[in-house]
Amino acid sequence: MAHPKTGGYLPVPNVQELAQTWNGSGELVPDRYVRTEEAAAEEVAAGCALPVVDLGRLLDPRSSEQELANLGSACQHWGYFQLINHGVPEEVIRDVRRDITEFFKLPLEAKKACAQAPDDIQGYGQGFVFSETQKLDWADMIYLKLRPMESRNMRFWPAQPPSFRNSVDRFSTEVAKVTSSLLRLLAVDMGVEPERLLEKFGGQPQTMKVTYYPLCRQASDVLGLSPHTDACAVTLLLHVNDVQSLQTRRDDGKWHAVEPLEGAFIVNVGDTLEASTVTLGPNNLRTKVHYLPRSHYSGKNIKRNAIFL
Numbered sequence: 001m002a003h004p005k006t007g008g009y010l011p012v013p014n015v016q017e018l019a020q021t022w023n024g025s026g027e028l029v030p031d032r033y034v035r036t037e038e039a040a041a042e043e044v045a046a047g048c049a050l051p052v053v054d055l056g057r058l059l060d061p062r063s064s065e066q067e068l069a070n071l072g073s074a075c076q077h078w079g080y081f082q083l084i085n086h087g088v089p090e091e092v093i094r095d096v097r098r099d100i101t102e103f104f105k106l107p108l109e110a111k112k113a114c115a116q117a118p119d120d121i122q123g124y125g126q127g128f129v130f131s132e133t134q135k136l137d138w139a140d141m142i143y144l145k146l147r148p149m150e151s152r153n154m155r156f157w158p159a160q161p162p163s164f165r166n167s168v169d170r171f172s173t174e175v176a177k178v179t180s181s182l183l184r185l186l187a188v189d190m191g192v193e194p195e196r197l198l199e200k201f202g203g204q205p206q207t208m209k210v211t212y213y214p215l216c217r218q219a220s221d222v223l224g225l226s227p228h229t230d231a232c233a234v235t236l237l238l239h240v241n242d243v244q245s246l247q248t249r250r251d252d253g254k255w256h257a258v259e260p261l262e263g264a265f266i267v268n269v270g271d272t273l274e275a276s277t278v279t280l281g282p283n284n285l286r287t288k289v290h291y292l293p294r295s296h297y298s299g300k301n302i303k304r305n306a307i308f309l
Helices: 015-021 036-040 055-059 064-077 088-103 108-114 162-190 194-201 271-276
Strands: 044-048 051-053 079-082 122-123 140-147 207-211 223-228 234-238 244-251 256-258 265-269 294-301 307-308
Touching: 036 088, 036 294, 051 055, 051 064, 055 064, 055 162, 064 162, 079 207, 088 271, 108 122, 140 162, 162 194, 162 207, 207 223
Parallel strands: 044 256, 051 079
Antiparallel strands: 079 265, 122 140, 140 207, 207 307, 223 294, 234 265, 244 256, 244 294
């Protein structure tokens, strides 16, 4: 996956600041955020129990075969799973959660110190806005390029709180290890040499997008995050706080509310890995493995402040 193309993004109002003034005003939500038909168009099923995959069992020769079958089933039938025993130290997750939370608590002027530029997706703001009439997500974000190291532009990395940069750097290192392990294991499930999959995806960029969904008094009329798939190999999602916001849509046409396990990563098989499962067989023959009935995910029903990494 290449980094998103840059250029042409339009500035829009800060949603966190808008929510602070608007929620107590009694006025209707601004029209550019109203997406009532989209928000209500499809049925939402509560209590989605995603498959749970144990990385520790995958790496243990005594249990790897059984757990690999579990991994393959999750990818082929869901496209999502919750990853436990992933090996990322608890203090690394704790620190990055703490610093992200503290960043979004900063005054707006302090956050604007790392605001996006018109020609770059990195930084604080709301990206992918191309027209003055485009409907907007009820969310703010900070987007950072993490790897390769030379892709980092520290002008967009918050200096406050002081530990933010170190926390994100440590988190990036640990997540890269998890991703490498997953790619190797997925290759085994696909029946190809792990080095072939790592050669294709191992050097791909690593990015971090943190989305903040402010409280919305008209939660049924807005979307925190537009429905989409990810144009990458895999995405690792982490709830920063305890507010449920993630929904996934499967081939049954329903949106399913996801309840994350504490400390687990929610792993999403991205578009590029899905496409590659039919082209990476031995000697470039097509394989029989095909991951995921195309899944979408979204942030919806913003009834409390939610933060998703």
